[in-house]
Amino acid sequence: MRAQFAILPDGRRHFHDGPIxxxxxxxxxxxxxxxxxxxxxxxxxxxxxxLCLELPRLRAASGARPEGVVxxxxxxxxxxxxxxxxxxxxxxxxxxxxxxxxxAMVGAAPLERAFVNNGGDIALHLAAEKGxxxxxxxxxxxxxxxxxxxxxxxLADASVRPTPPHPNxxxxxxxxxxxxxxxxxxxxxLIARPDQPALFGKAxxxxxxxxxxVATSGWRGRSFSLGVADAVTVIAGGASLAxxxxxxxxxxxxxxxxxxxxxxxxxxxxxxxxxxxxxxxxAVGPLSxxxxxxxxxxxxxxxxxxxxxxxxxxAALSLNGRTRLVATxxxxxxxxxxxxxxxxHHALG
Amino acid sequence: xxxxxxKIRCDACPxxxxxRPGMTGACDRYANENGLLVRxxxxxxxxxxLSQGGRIAAFAGASDSxxxxxxxxxxxxxxxxxxxxxxxxxxxxxxxxxxxxxxVDTVTVVTxxxxxxxxxxxxxxxxxxxxxxxxxxxxxxxxxxxxxxxEYGSQMLSLGGVNHLTHGGKKxxxxxxxxxxxxxxxxxxxxxxDGGATVIVEAGKPPIVNGGREQRMRVGCGSATIGMFAxxxxxxxxxxxxxxxxxxxxxxxxxxxxxxxxRDTGIRMKGxxxxxxxxxxxxxPGTGWGGANISDPLEIVAGFNPxxxxxxxxxxxxxxTGEQHAFYQLNDQxxxxxxxxxxxxxxxxxxxxxxCEPALCTVLFMAGAGxxxxxxxxxxxxxxxxxxxxxxTTVTAGGAPxxxxxxxxxxxxxxxxxxxxxxxxxVPTPAIVAPIEFTLRLDDYAALGGHIDExxxxxxxxxxxxxxxxNVFVDGAIQRAARG
Numbered sequence: 001m002r003a004q005f006a007i008l009p010d011g012r013r014h015f016h017d018g019p020i021x022x023x024x025x026x027x028x029x030x031x032x033x034x035x036x037x038x039x040x041x042x043x044x045x046x047x048x049x050x051l052c053l054e055l056p057r058l059r060a061a062s063g064a065r066p067e068g069v070v071x072x073x074x075x076x077x078x079x080x081x082x083x084x085x086x087x088x089x090x091x092x093x094x095x096x097x098x099x100x101x102x103x104a105m106v107g108a109a110p111l112e113r114a115f116v117n118n119g120g121d122i123a124l125h126l127a128a129e130k131g132x133x134x135x136x137x138x139x140x141x142x143x144x145x146x147x148x149x150x151x152x153x154x155l156a157d158a159s160v161r162p163t164p165p166h167p168n169x170x171x172x173x174x175x176x177x178x179x180x181x182x183x184x185x186x187x188x189x190l191i192a193r194p195d196q197p198a199l200f201g202k203a204x205x206x207x208x209x210x211x212x213x214v215a216t217s218g219w220r221g222r223s224f225s226l227g228v229a230d231a232v233t234v235i236a237g238g239a240s241l242a243x244x245x246x247x248x249x250x251x252x253x254x255x256x257x258x259x260x261x262x263x264x265x266x267x268x269x270x271x272x273x274x275x276x277x278x279x280x281x282x283a284v285g286p287l288s289x290x291x292x293x294x295x296x297x298x299x300x301x302x303x304x305x306x307x308x309x310x311x312x313x314x315a316a317l318s319l320n321g322r323t324r325l326v327a328t329x330x331x332x333x334x335x336x337x338x339x340x341x342x343x344x345h346h347a348l349g
Numbered sequence: 350x351x352x353x354x355x356k357i358r359c360d361a362c363p364x365x366x367x368x369r370p371g372m373t374g375a376c377d378r379y380a381n382e383n384g385l386l387v388r389x390x391x392x393x394x395x396x397x398x399l400s401q402g403g404r405i406a407a408f409a410g411a412s413d414s415x416x417x418x419x420x421x422x423x424x425x426x427x428x429x430x431x432x433x434x435x436x437x438x439x440x441x442x443x444x445x446x447x448x449x450x451x452x453v454d455t456v457t458v459v460t461x462x463x464x465x466x467x468x469x470x471x472x473x474x475x476x477x478x479x480x481x482x483x484x485x486x487x488x489x490x491x492x493x494x495x496x497x498x499x500e501y502g503s504q505m506l507s508l509g510g511v512n513h514l515t516h517g518g519k520k521x522x523x524x525x526x527x528x529x530x531x532x533x534x535x536x537x538x539x540x541x542x543d544g545g546a547t548v549i550v551e552a553g554k555p556p557i558v559n560g561g562r563e564q565r566m567r568v569g570c571g572s573a574t575i576g577m578f579a580x581x582x583x584x585x586x587x588x589x590x591x592x593x594x595x596x597x598x599x600x601x602x603x604x605x606x607x608x609x610x611x612r613d614t615g616i617r618m619k620g621x622x623x624x625x626x627x628x629x630x631x632x633x634p635g636t637g638w639g640g641a642n643i644s645d646p647l648e649i650v651a652g653f654n655p656x657x658x659x660x661x662x663x664x665x666x667x668x669x670t671g672e673q674h675a676f677y678q679l680n681d682q683x684x685x686x687x688x689x690x691x692x693x694x695x696x697x698x699x700x701x702x703x704x705c706e707p708a709l710c711t712v713l714f715m716a717g718a719g720x721x722x723x724x725x726x727x728x729x730x731x732x733x734x735x736x737x738x739x740x741x742t743t744v745t746a747g748g749a750p751x752x753x754x755x756x757x758x759x760x761x762x763x764x765x766x767x768x769x770x771x772x773x774x775x776v777p778t779p780a781i782v783a784p785i786e787f788t789l790r791l792d793d794y795a796a797l798g799g800h801i802d803e804x805x806x807x808x809x810x811x812x813x814x815x816x817x818x819x820n821v822f823v824d825g826a827i828q829r830a831a832r833g
Contacts, residue, residue, distance in 0.1 A: 002362065003776075004772070004774060004775040004776070005777060006775070007530060007534070007774075008771075009534075009536070009771060016375050017362065018362030018364050018366055018375070019362070019374070019375035019377070034523065038523060041776075043779060045777070048363055048364070052363035052364055052365070055364070222377065267370065268369075269372060270367075270369070270372070271356055271364065271367040271369065272367055308592075310699065
């Protein structure tokens, strides 16, 4: 048994295999929770092997449809973002793994809610309300993003917002906030740095929302980025969609040819990188306020593009202490600083 | 800076990363340092002194100063906690570390064992009756073990073992595994005994029996208590009965009372007299006075011989922990009437309580290191067993001393409170994952067919753990392999 399974002091699970670390929590009836954790472990045990069978295909921007369930989640997720920008299924790997494990849990037992956090890329489950016709399971990427919801959402762009000195937002664990009688809700905290776990932003996801995934990308993270964003956190229909979108939006937050930015071909650092010889960001030197705004503008444009097409529900972009929020419904996504004023909303439909 | 030729391929997992020098693989756990594949995640280095406070040694400041003494002083010891395991089993253990002790090269083989053959032995300090011997002990309604023997001031439970883990239903195995894991990691577990009590057990904490937190361990059996306190009672009261489900003591009949010249009181006890002043089976086991099923101590007194007893005679009844006591005086019909405890006796009752040690639960993890685990240590597993037998190899678990059972195999027990919290893990097989280390002389290690090529100097391991990976490598940020 290569994979390891640990129970954290608070009852959450920590699964580890090769490069994958999952933090998992389920809540509901005790027996259901136990069954769900078992199902998660059973599913997790083979995921890495399945992925590795098809790694060459998953590192390529195009090719035959893969066989593996997780591999297909990856391919389907990035297909939703096909277009101008280079992207391979690996952009969605973390989110797809989280989604798959969550699907195994939800399929095994009725849960009130659950999350699978794969290094900051998080798949969420919230049981449907009674009387609601919303399907409780994770919709497949193919069934999403057809712009259905645009009419009833407002598009807003809360413009430049100051953030704390360490703007590296990583989604914190799903925080429980479930007053009796209210609907099932996840509050996802944005923390500046893991070693300074102060929330600077929160996103509230309720059972009525369609969002079930949160992911973060940036050059400071574990994966290479083509851009200079400290972090881009995306909320989308599923974790694999959010993962792919975060990667692309973070890539778009960029200042090409800027002398203060150190870059190197991806393969000079990792011989097998799916990014080939594309220049990845190694370090970001001092940037002026205007340059920060310009870079963020590019990311916001990218985020709005995908928001308008229903691929994502929200994105928070962070660079040098500046953060911008792009969201269908900004009232669900708050930054805690009292000084933050809401920008006027722009009605979209 | 020609690194192209220096990349190495990691075989720790199926991703099989090519890793350039100074960088980690996709996992951030394995890195290429000067062409060597090394592990860089925070493998636990245990500082015994700090660990007493529940903390793990900081990785900073590591040096070559390890003297090799494992258990004395604030020494640093490479534990197997977080070491991981290798699979298949013929691959060498994750860490095989060499050091010098008194000029002799020693090797510590560090791994985490996956134990299907394991369980815990529980010692629960309580006089209250938890259940009959052999009674099934349940967690979440599933059988996870049974009551074994009653011992001094405590009751022994045996939980887990391969039968509960593998032979029962799927739920039984899972609940057993969870129960063992919780107990070993220092978490509370609620156990219910068929036909007996419900008890909440947590290593190093008092047991909670049927909702009541146990305070004290008995000072002794009823008879021993008479012996210990006879001199303090004599002259202040005519009769003392120390109520004990096992051995109730009666001062006037007891050798200790006789020795002091105590007068006969004509008391007649229920139960079976063993020797003078010592009574067995005065009641049934329970959770009342002295571990018997009584709340009124007079239930164990059959009466008083009118030829010997006298009106006005005084009697103290006290439990073996001093928690319960009652004072009586015989009326003209020689019936005991409860009175307020005189001040002169209060001190003696308090002294019984004062001399009781705090009641605790102790948890010993017991497991057998099977053939496959031993294969990670040596290519010739039985030689490891023989080496342990002949005391050439020292076995520890997470740096804590273990007791290795005589006889075949390497079956050991360890006090889980000596390991850092959450040192144990599980796999859904189900089985418990626990750290184990084997320490022996380098030449002995070679002789028993050890994986000599895998031996690394302690200084190398410590240096790798001196900081988190971000600081291990020069030029600031470490680079990670891409995933998208």
